Amino acid sequence: MVQNYEYFCNHCHYFIETGGPWPYAKEGRGRRQYKNLHEACSGPIHGLIANVYCPACDRGKTYPIVEYGKPLFSLSEIWLSDIPRKTKRVCHKCKNPVFLTLAPGAVRCPRCKKGTFEVWEPLEEDSRQYPVSPPKSPLKVRQKGKSVPVPKPTVVIDSQEHMGYRFERFSNWFAGTIRKRLPIGDYTLLGMENEVIVERKTVPDLVKSIIQERGDFIRKCERLSAFKKKCMVIEGSMACLKTPYEDSMAHPNAVFGSLMAAQERWDIPVYFLDNFLLAEEFVASMLSKYHAYQWLEINGFQRCLIEGDI
Ligand SMILES: [Zn+2]
Ligand SMILES: [Zn+2]
Known part of the structure; x- marks a missing residue:
């Protein structure tokens, strides 16, 4: 039952x-x-x-x-x-x-x-054609032959973020999530709100913000650039961004060109991530690893997960 x-x-x-x-x-x-x-x-x-x-x-x-x-x-x-x-x-x-x-x-x-x-249940015989599920085990850190107990961080989700990631599938990596109003961006880590930020955009969001809300988009990029670790996560492929849009007359090259210019001008890495589930996993994995390396460095450990490896 x-x-x-x-x-x-x-x-x-x-x-x-x-x-x-x-x-x-x-x-x-x-x-x-x-x-x-x-x-x-x-x-x-x-x-x-x-x-x-x-x-x-x-x-x-x-x-x-x-x-x-x-x-x-x-x-x-x-x-x-x-x-x-x-x-x-x-x-x-x-x-x-x-x-x-x-x-x-x-x-x-x-x-x-x-x-x-x-x-959500890929058929058994088709399962090899789907991406595998994210790992269920916690992040393992081993140095000098001993495992290092890196605490699990808490994800901060912007309280204005609607229908975004909830990270419920990633309790192996995070202690939990909290929602609070972030001045910029959508996701960060508790205690690291001033250094790491992830901005999430669907393709229609991105088209709208680059074409119709250009002033806001530029101000947003300027503010993101001040973070040590920042990125823009696009929920969709580059092919999708380069294909004429259903609900906008904007030319795909104008959108893509502006996006790449923003990436270079403000040094904001842009990631094209296939869909909602994979984009959520990407953000989760990135935040978890970012936190681990920072924590190790601050606490006097080597900046590596496994000695002699990554
Ligand atoms: Zn209701
Ligand atoms: Zn849908």
């Missing part, structure tokens, strides 16, 4: 997760989620809780989705259909439907508004 579900947009590769349902018991005014089914076996079970997804808010939420009229005293009663129950599948905030499982093609992606969500 305990299960997590992963979905991705078939157009922009936006990635969401849901999970559950899990039985819970009421405790005073709160709720206690059973840690495992064994514990839940003898109840009481007042309802089922789940991590659901609201496409209108673009948020994952943890809600009770089923409440029983009277508490159940065994797990098996969940499957009996004559127990009175209330089910709630609407968002507490916007009142739109929330989803635990998303039928293929049923829910439109709120990010690109073009694709729909599908189960």
